[in-house]
């Protein structure tokens with residue numbers, strides 16, 4: 001567990017907050033531009049000194065201003081990866097990876113190179129790497145220092161769609177296979193939906209909410225404050241079949257009738273595997289009567305749990321319960337009135353296959 005309680009004045013901006021990061025899984029620090037994400041990560045990494053406060057990693061104090069303790073960055077046992085890879089240009093990839101590698105990490109080298117898919121790059125110099133490859137090398141170097149936690153500041157920024165997906169995949173594997181907890185900064189709910197187990201939401205220099213990612217996605221009250229957070233929900237589903245001829249994968253979700261499935265573009269994942277599905281609120285339809293499902297529309301039994309309150313807007317967000325999972329839908333105020341929707345009402349939620357892109361489905 002990493003616990004930070006820090007305050008720092010930066011020009012007109014004040015960072016004054018607490019953050020707790022569990023010793024396992026992936027935690028995202030999410031906030032709008034200028035909310036203080038990088039400043040907080042810098043304090044944790046030791047690249048800045050708080051005016052007051054403390055930071056503790058397990059039972060090791062990294063900073064305690066009252067007791068005048070401050071551990072320099074290289075002694076914090078933290079692996080840090082920035083947007084730009086910051087590799088040594090004249091060293092080969094192998095040289096970069098070995099730089100500062102403790103003897104004890106030698107046994108990890110081959111496994112990590114394999115995990116990050118950088119075996120074929122070992123003798124190249126950084127100038128000959130793509131942006132995504134360079135970041136994978138930087139992540140490898142950070143991990144070979146045997147850190148107790150990996151910090152990543154916007155690790156996917158600046159990469160194109162395909163490279164981003166590739167790196168997301170590698171970071172997920174890392175989190176699962178190395179057991180090193182990850183704290184990463186992002187302002188992109190897609191990345192967070194795909195990677196994070198927990199989210200800490202930072203606003204104007206203060207962490208104002210944190211919790212498991214699905215809970216944070218399902219809090220209607222956070223929508224207006226975060227701007228982009230309102231847009232989606234995360235649901236778990238299971239792969240029940242692949243249809244090679246039609247290039248489709250069939251998914252089962254809680255709330256579906258026996259035998260019904262949601263069809264999405266063919267996924268790489270075994271039948272039975274659990275997937276995380278990101279569904280935009282505006283792509284979820286709601287009906288008050290049950291109608292038969294169509295091949296490209298999946299129907300889920302739902303209960304209306306909460307109706308949002310957005311004055312001066314034609315749209316309102318509602319929260320549905322589908323077999324115990326939270327599903328967000330964006331409806332017009334007019335539809336809510338005409339359908340006479342009330343909390344507790346049984347409804348049918350409808351998901352159209354074509355609104356779900358490959359990037360919205362992550363095989364866990």
Ligand SMILES: Nc1ncnc2c1ncn2[C@@H]1O[C@H](COP(=O)(O)OP(=O)(O)OP(=O)(O)O)[C@@H](O)[C@H]1O
Pocket residue numbers: 010011012013031032033034035036037038039040187
């Ligand atoms: N050294 C500094 N001196 C003065 N102001 C600073 C300094 N460093 C950061 N700030 C200000 O503090 C605020 C928070 O900056 P920070 O970089 O932490 O935000 P962020 O959430 O990481 O933003 P982004 O997503 O755009 O990177 C900004 O208003 C920034 O201008």
